[in-house]
Amino acid sequence: MASSLEIKKELYVQCFDFVENRFNTIQNTINEIQESLTSETKSSAGDKHETGRAMLQLEREKAGSQLAEIQKTKESLSKIQISNTSEFIGLGSVVYTNKSNYFIAISAGELKVDNDVFYAISPHTPIGQLLMGKTVGNAVVFREQQFKIEKIF
Structure with missing residues (x-):
């Protein structure tokens, strides 16, 4: 892995x-x-x-x-510094939720690494705006679905 x-x-x-x-x-x-x-x-x-x-x-x-x-x-x-990590979601964060995984960068659609699927999204998209500044354990509701943030790096 x-x-x-x-x-x-x-x-x-x-x-x-x-x-x-x-x-x-x-x-x-x-x-x-x-x-x-x-x-x-x-x-x-x-x-x-x-x-x-x-x-x-x-x-x-x-x-x-x-x-x-x-x-x-x-x-x-x-502007993304790959080596930077934060406990708060920001530009360049990789976010795992109980529903989907995200890479906060640019809107580039579905990406795959190993067997994991990630959605590359801009921080300016509706879901990106909801995720920005959140931390592990927080939950966001998007399109009537609740996502719980499980991991950020």
């Missing part, structure tokens, strides 16, 4: 990979849009051409804001 630090490191790496994959996908999308904008030449159907360019510009803006969001997510992730 992996140690607390090994589990936390593995969860961190999985979150980092999640962010990198999203970043690369969006970067590729932006590059493709840029190529489309550059390669599109003036056609005889002028209005259709302008509409196409406008749509590409909108797509580029959307991808740009997604990129900015990923940058913020990367910054949040970079």
Whole structure:
């Protein structure tokens, strides 16, 4: 069985990979849009051409804001000190409850370490806000289910 630090490191790496994959996908999308904008030449159907360019510009803006969001997510992730532990739940905490396990970091969905399932959640999500600052033995109620905090590291 992996140690607390090994589990936390593995969860961190999985979150980092999640962010990198999203970043690369969006970067590729932006590059493709840029190529489309550059390669599109003036056609005889002028209005259709302008509409196409406008749509590409909108797509580029959307991808740009997604990129900015990923940058913020990367910054949040970079603030986590893996070796830090606390008796109170905070950014970077691994939390075991009687229902589910959580890694308070970024919203990256379901992660697995060994045979354990963890949910990588942002401290800004509803469940994240409920858990922040709590300690072992505390209980939180989320969506009419009660969770008892069993372990934090």
